[in-house]
Amino acid sequence: MISLTRVELTRYLSRRGVALVLLAGIIVIGALAAKTAWDTRPPSASELSNARAQAALAADDPQVKAEVIDCRKHPSRYLGPQSTIADCARELQPTARSMIDRRTLSLHRVAATDGPRVAVLLAAAIVIGAATFVGADWGTGSMRTQLLARPRRGQVWVAKATAVTLASAVYLAIGFALYWLVVALVADARGISTDADTVRRILGLGGRAVALGAGVGLGSFALTMLFRHTVATLGLLFAYAAGGEVLIALLPIDGASRWSVGNNMFGWLKSGFSYLDQSLNCRSLPSCDNLHPLSHLDAGWFLGVLLVIAVAASVASFIRRDV
C-alpha cells in the first residue's frame, strides 16, 4: 500500500499540468508578498521632505489651528473620554507621517488580512491541481490501465487520495511558509519586531491553512473521481462560487449564511470571524444584529461534514461503477 501511494505521489507530482497550476499558485503568492512589502515600504527621503512641507502648510491652515485650540479647551468632546490636551496636538496637528497615506508593516495585521487570503489562493491552486490529476487519469484511459495492473479498487482509491492529500498539505505548508518568510525578512530588514502573540497567531493560522489545503485537495480529488472529469468538478465549484453563495444569501431562512462554504472557510481560518447574515431582516425586529461570530470549531465541523459526504459518495461510486 505504501508503495502504491508512492507511485501515485510520483504520478501526481510529475504531471506537467498539475506542476504548472501549483507553480502558478506560488507565483501569485510571491506577488502578494511583494505587494505587501511595497504597500508598507518606508517613505523615501524625498517623500518625507514633501510630506514635511505639506504638513507645515496644513499646520498653518487657520481652520486647523482653530480646531486645535478648540480641542485644547474641550479634549473629551473632540477625542472622547479621558483625552488630554496633549492628545489634541498629537491627533489634530498635521505631521509628515500623517501626510503619507501608507501604513507601516505589521505582521499582526497581515495575519488577519492577507494571511487567510494566501491560504485560500493556495487552496484554489490545490483544487485545480487535484482535479487536473484525476481528470487526466480518466480522460486518457490511464485509470483503466491502472486497474488492470492493480485490480483492487479500494486500495487504488485510498492510495490516490493519500497521495493527493499529502501533496496538498505539503504544498500549502510550503507556499504559506514562503509567503511568511518573505514578509518576516522584510519586517526584519525594516527593524520591525514581532511579539510572541503574533507568532502564535501566525502559527495557528498556518496549521489551519495546512488542514484546509489537505481537505480541499481530498475534496477536489473525491469529486473528480465521482464525476470522472476535471471540467465537471471545476464547473460545479465555479457555479457554486458564482451563484451558490448568492442563492444561499437569498434563501428565505434566517441564518442561511451560516451554510455558506465561503463563510465557513474564513471562519476556519480567521480568528474572531463574524459573518453577515443577509437573510435576516432586521427591520422587522426590535433588537437584531446581522453579524454572527463563527468559531474555528463550528466552521471545521461544517467543512468536515461536507468532506465526509464527498468522500463517501466518491468511494462508493468508484468501487461499484463500471470503468
Place this chain on the structure above:
Amino acid sequence: MSETATIAGGPTAEAAIRVRGLRKVYRGVRGGFAALDGLDLEVPAGGVHGFLGPNGSGKTTTFRLLVGLARPSSGTIEVLGHPVTSPSDPVLTRVGATVSQPGFIPGFSGRRNLALLARASGVPRARVNEVLTEVGLRESASRSYRRYSLGMRQRLAIAAALLRSPDLVLLDEPTNGLDPSGVRAVRDVIQRLAAAGTTVLLSSHNLSEIQQLCSSVSIIGDGRLLVSGPVDELIGERTARTRVEIADPEHATEVLEAAGFTVSTDDGALIVAGHDHPDRIAKALADAGLYVTDMSAVRPDLESYFLELTGHPIPHQTEGEE
C-alpha cells in the same frame, strides 16, 4: 446455454474461463440496452482461443466483465477455476489484459509508464525491460508516450498486460493499427505465451490471424454465443464442400441429387456439400455415364464461416469496438 449456441467438443474439464448466462444491460435515459444477452463461453486452459463477433456483438463488454472493469447484470464468471464476484477479486491479479484503446500517461515515456505500473503491482523493475524487449519496444522505450504511433501504443499495452507474468492473457484487437513487423512481433509474443502454457483469449477482426494463431474459437453475435470449438473442426469438417467440374452440370446435378447429395452451382462447376465421400460422388456420376474432369475439396476459411454465421461482413475498424 443459449438456444443458438454450439460448443463443439463439449465442455472441457479444465477451463481458463467459464461464463454462464452472462447479461450486461447498460441503463440510459431512454431505457436499457443489453450488450450481452445470456452469453455462455468456455475457454480451454492453454493455447490461444479466438474470440470473434461483428461490431457491437459484445466482445469488448465481455472482456471488461472478465477483468472486473464492469459488473454483470446477471450470470456467472469463473476465471482460472475461481468465481469472479467483485471487481477486486484476487484471481484477477493472475490475469493480464488489454481492453479497448491503450491508456497511458501521455507525458511519460513508455518505460516510465510501465515502471510505475510495475511498482504499483509489486513487480520487480527488471521485468519492465523484459516485457519491453518481448514486444519489441526496447529501443523506443525512452520516447514520450505522446509520440508513440498507434502500433507502439498497442504494443505497450500488451507489455503492461504481461508485467505480472499472468496465467491468462486477454488481448482485445492487439494487432489493430500495427505495421507488418509489429503484427509479426505481436503474433510471436502470442505464440511464445501459448508455448509457455499461458492461456490467451484473442479478440481480433483479422480472421486469417485467428485461423493462424488459434487452436479454438468462439463466435458471438447480438450478445450471445453462436458457435465455439476447435478452429479446424468448425471450418473444416462441418462446412467442407467438394467442387466438381463436369461437362454436363445440369444432368450431373440431377444424378447427384437423386443419389442424396446437396448440390449447388458456382461458375459452371458443381459444389457438393461435404467432402467425406468423393469416391461416392465419382461413382454415382460414372454410373450415369458422366465423367468428372476435375474434383477438389473446398475448405472454406473462417471468413466465409463467420459471414455465414453472423450474416455480417468482416468487421474492419481501427478504433475500440463498443
